[in-house]
Amino acid sequence: MIMQNRRDRLDHDTEQLLLNKSYHQLTMQEAQSLEGKFSEASYTAARKILRDTQQMFARDVPMPDPAIRLHLQKVVAQQKNKTAVDSWWTALLNYRIPMWQPVAGLSLMMLYLVSPWANVTTNSENAQTIVYKTDTVYQDKAVFVKSTITASTTPRIRQANFSSDNEDTMKRNSVLDTLHGVVRDIRAFLPAPVTELSDTATMTNDTASISTLIGAIFRMEWGVNCFSSANNYSKSFVSNKLINNKALRLTTHPLAIEKGNFII
Amino acid sequence: MISFLKNYKKYSDEKLLPLVVNGDERAFNELYTRYEKKMYRFLYRMLNRDAERANDLLQDLFIKIIEKGDRFDTDRKFSTWLYAVAGNLCKNEYRRVERLTNNQEKLIMDVRPGAGDDMDFYLPNAIDRSLFTTRLTEALDELEAIHRECFILRYQEELSIKEISVAMDCPEGTVKSRLYYALRKLSDKLQIFQPEAKKNDYAKQTG
Numbered sequence: 001m002i003m004q005n006r007r008d009r010l011d012h013d014t015e016q017l018l019l020n021k022s023y024h025q026l027t028m029q030e031a032q033s034l035e036g037k038f039s040e041a042s043y044t045a046a047r048k049i050l051r052d053t054q055q056m057f058a059r060d061v062p063m064p065d066p067a068i069r070l071h072l073q074k075v076v077a078q079q080k081n082k083t084a085v086d087s088w089w090t091a092l093l094n095y096r097i098p099m100w101q102p103v104a105g106l107s108l109m110m111l112y113l114v115s116p117w118a119n120v121t122t123n124s125e126n127a128q129t130i131v132y133k134t135d136t137v138y139q140d141k142a143v144f145v146k147s148t149i150t151a152s153t154t155p156r157i158r159q160a161n162f163s164s165d166n167e168d169t170m171k172r173n174s175v176l177d178t179l180h181g182v183v184r185d186i187r188a189f190l191p192a193p194v195t196e197l198s199d200t201a202t203m204t205n206d207t208a209s210i211s212t213l214i215g216a217i218f219r220m221e222w223g224v225n226c227f228s229s230a231n232n233y234s235k236s237f238v239s240n241k242l243i244n245n246k247a248l249r250l251t252t253h254p255l256a257i258e259k260g261n262f263i264i
Numbered sequence: 265m266i267s268f269l270k271n272y273k274k275y276s277d278e279k280l281l282p283l284v285v286n287g288d289e290r291a292f293n294e295l296y297t298r299y300e301k302k303m304y305r306f307l308y309r310m311l312n313r314d315a316e317r318a319n320d321l322l323q324d325l326f327i328k329i330i331e332k333g334d335r336f337d338t339d340r341k342f343s344t345w346l347y348a349v350a351g352n353l354c355k356n357e358y359r360r361v362e363r364l365t366n367n368q369e370k371l372i373m374d375v376r377p378g379a380g381d382d383m384d385f386y387l388p389n390a391i392d393r394s395l396f397t398t399r400l401t402e403a404l405d406e407l408e409a410i411h412r413e414c415f416i417l418r419y420q421e422e423l424s425i426k427e428i429s430v431a432m433d434c435p436e437g438t439v440k441s442r443l444y445y446a447l448r449k450l451s452d453k454l455q456i457f458q459p460e461a462k463k464n465d466y467a468k469q470t471g
Contacts, residue, residue, distance in 0.1 A: 009440035010447060012425065045451045049400065050419065053450075056397050057305075057420040064304035065319045069296060072326050073289055079330050080287025094334070 014038075018047045019054075277342035285333040296326060299343075302421060303350055309416045310354040312405040321353050328353075340430070347421070347431040351413055358409060396454070403453040411446040418443055 014037065017030055023043045026034070034043060131137060272280060272294040283291035303325060308318040328349060336345060404412060410432070417423045417431060418439075429436045 008444055009437060010444035011440055015443075042451065045455070046447050049447065049450050049454060052397060052400055053404070053415075053419050056400060060401075061301070062305055062308045062313075062315060062318070064300050064322050068319060068323045068326075069293075069300070071323060072296065072330070073292065075327055075330055076284065076287055076289050076292045078287075079285070080289075082287075 414442040
């Protein structure tokens with residue numbers, strides 16, 4: 001197959017032989033290289049054609065019309081004017097940017113964006129929170145707790161925030177003592193732990209916190225466990241406890257009355 | 265003033281081309297001088313020795329260079345690119361003429377003086393050099409366009425096989441093959457001048 005392809009080609013060596021040597025001048029090796037491609041007669045004919053063609057081409061040199069040069073010179077002059085007008089646009093459109101420049105630029109930009117010193121501003125400050133009806137919103141409320149305040153330091157505060165009346169103060173303390181006793185007793189009967197009445201709350205005379213805690217204890221922890229399941233027992237228990245533990249005093253104080261009414 | 269000091273004769277073709285595109289007349293004159301005869305001769309042969317059409321195409325060729333020279337791929341050699349553009353112009357011309365006459369053979373016959381079937385009339389008694397040359401020229405005109413172009417580029421313009429492959433945009437093996445077939449066809453057509461060379465000698469040899 002390769003031989004077949006080579007036979008169909010006029011390679012350089014064969015061409016040089018045709019141009020430079022007659023068939024009789026060929027060496028044995030050269031003649032063998034032509035086997036299958038040229039016979040003696042066809043070699044001689046091809047040689048004559050090639051040589052005569054070259055001579056003819058060398059001899060027969062046609063000349064172009066001189067007017068063409070003059071015409072083309074005018075075209076070049078026009079091109080000069082045209083080039084001057086279009087040079088700006090051409091320069092802009094044909095401007096080629098080396099590949100490394102945009103790559104380097106992008107790399108630097110990416111490096112800057114991911115770097116820790118990049119001051120990236122977002123519009124989160126201006127963003128408005130939209131709450132839908134179906135959303136569950138969790139809110140944290142700050143509770144001021146002075147856990148380090150001891151009982152010895154609190155009288156001045158209690159007196160300041162509460163009534164300055166001694167009798168009133170005594171009533172309040174007795175109410176609180178009663179409540180503490182009630183809570184302790186309740187805790188002893190309940191399977192689940194009951195929320196402690198915060199010492200801090202009582203010390204600071206935080207009536208709102210006291211009210212909330214007592215409400216939570218009786219309404220939920222104790223009420224659910226005791227009132228719902230053993231209603232009668234619980235009621236009598238509470239009543240007895242209240243009576244035995246200064247229940248009368250409890251009811252005399254506005255706060256106690258409120259809680260007492262609720263309880264009973 | 266400075267431009268007069270430039271010696272464009274030392275400039276390469278590739279260096280002159282941008283100057284020509286920018287309207288430098290001296291650069292154009294230098295480039296045109298280098299290639300006008302070569303390109304005209306090539307076009308003249310490719311167009312079956314029609315001088316008028318060869319002049320037209322020569323002008324078209326250089327107008328293309330002046331106006332579209334910026335499209336030249338600087339990695340290529342200018343001369344091979346020029347031959348490629350000229351070859352394409354010839355192909356366009358063939359198509360145009362073919363459309364007009366609807367028969368390319370008719371064109372060939374029309375532009376070829378004294379050629380035709382009556383050639384046999386001369387052969388037995390007129391085997392002289394001038395007649396052979398005349399017949400050779402005519403046989404060359406009768407070759408297929410691609411074979412003729414290849415043959416002219418090789419033996420008239422003396423381009424290397426590699427340069428021809430670039431100009432004709434084909435592999436070197438194809439160029440060698442086209443040269444071989446061009447030579448074989450010429451031998452067939454001129455077989456009358458070589459009675460000892462049998463008509464089907466090549467066909468037998470190539471099997």
